[in-house]
Amino acid sequence: MDDKMMKIGEMAQFNRVSIPTLRLYDKVGILKPCYTDPETNYRYYSIHQKARLDMIQYMKELGMSLGEIREILEKGDIELIESTLISKKRQAKEEIAQLQLRLGAISRAIESVERFRKAPDCGMITVEYIPHRKVYVMHTDTNFYEHDISVYEEILEDLKENLIGQGLPQVYYCNAGTILEREDFLSLRMVSHEIFIFVDDNFPDHDSVRNIDSAMYACIYLDSFDDEPEYAARLLKYCQDHNYTISGDYICEVLTEFNVFDSERRSMFLRLQVPLKFR
Amino acid sequence: MDDKMMKIGEMAQFNRVSIPTLRLYDKVGILKPCYTDPETNYRYYSIHQKARLDMIQYMKELGMSLGEIREILEKGDIELIESTLISKKRQAKEEIAQLQLRLGAISRAIESVERFRKAPDCGMITVEYIPHRKVYVMHTDTNFYEHDISVYEEILEDLKENLIGQGLPQVYYCNAGTILEREDFLSLRMVSHEIFIFVDDNFPDHDSVRNIDSAMYACIYLDSFDDEPEYAARLLKYCQDHNYTISGDYICEVLTEFNVFDSERRSMFLRLQVPLKFR
């Protein structure tokens, strides 16, 4: 015989797999040693079995589970091979798409952290240019300014449900905010029935998607939802003192939200803002 | 108290997670219920804990493990958050790259199956146009035509090692082949010291990478390595009978290789080919 029998260690080294792996493959039945000593249970492999091991490794690289590999090897059916490959292709595409979304989300999170580190002090008022943004808006029956935090949590949960219902990845859920109509802000009536989250520019257009035009904004920074009415009033006073013309709706934007510092409540960093029109 | 205490079931439903998940989060210490009845061990959650659960889910979507999440939640350190995010970003990119390669490999495998299904009979001779191809070549000291299959297996293993050494994904390993110099083929000397595999067109250029120009080829199909010399002779005779001018090296190309049909040896589908020059 030209068949040089190899013990499991040689076989493993020859194919750059581990010994436990070969034993596992034996157990699940995808690569049985061509001879097993009935006395000692030692496994002996033939050089020809390398071909099969190659095939197994190749199929694994294609993303197949050992179960799928076994099925294919058992049936040896070309149709099954093809249908499995096609399903693996779809799967790989889906995973890539998922990871792309994740990557985007991570990048936004990193940006958010950066913003947090360089955030101005609470109460600081600025006038700054804010580029175009896109938001996904949900209308609510209740005015959450009238209620306590638990209502806000519920509404947020509704928004999440809404998004998932649209088949959108939850990963967009990060920075939520609210919108107050211009007139309400001007008279400091804290009444809002709109909650939103920011979405990518390439987010598909939709009834619930609203574009917020770029503009100069008067902004005030704060770090708690509870203080919003007070800070909104300060912002309004600032605009009046400077004779600025408020040209659109008021936005309460959650810049960052790290629930890591306080296990009890949300700890946030907010920016209240109103668009201005000059001349 | 405006704190409505929720039992685990309500909390789970409210946040669309499973009950075992909440229990797990309790156990690993990333989300402890705000009150646990010491008599019954019932867990009671506050609505405010939703924020933290949101954060956990968000971090999970970013690809963090529960251990990493715990670390972040425990330390609440912005530096740690940022470094974790950055490492997750790198990780996600790597995974995407891996999946892209897999996707390409799957597509090639599907093509290979297609080719197998529509393959001509053994012994069929054709003259066909074959587009440009790129191969990764390895030179060998031994002439594997002189030896039996085990030497071929070893050389193949060397090739694999070679590829991995280059940092190339093993997934390219699929269709190998051999090259015979023109003169050797003309006198039917089966002597080859070159084994290769096909690589993508965008594979980086390299000493070992060789381009095979597009051309018309005389081809013969067969399904076993053992018959190669006989079929090579038939191919040569065919070319001579038709007065074709052989313009380059002979290639033995493995079209498909399914080690699923025969657990003992490689079962393949081969195409022997020589480029022709007309006029």
Next chain:
DNA sequence: CTAAAACCCTGATGCAGGATTAGAGTTTTT
């Protein structure tokens, strides 16, 4: 030839992030 080194065996456990189930206790509804 014998002792030591190197190998091999089975079977158990661990990893991650839960799902599922069993058996027993608790709360809520009828």
Next chain:
DNA sequence: AAAAACTCTAATCCTGCATCAGGGTTTTAG
């Protein structure tokens, strides 16, 4: 008060191995 609905702990399962522990086998060195 009984039944239904809920909760508890603890165990087991999933994947694809890695890593023991405890005990046999083969090979090599002296």
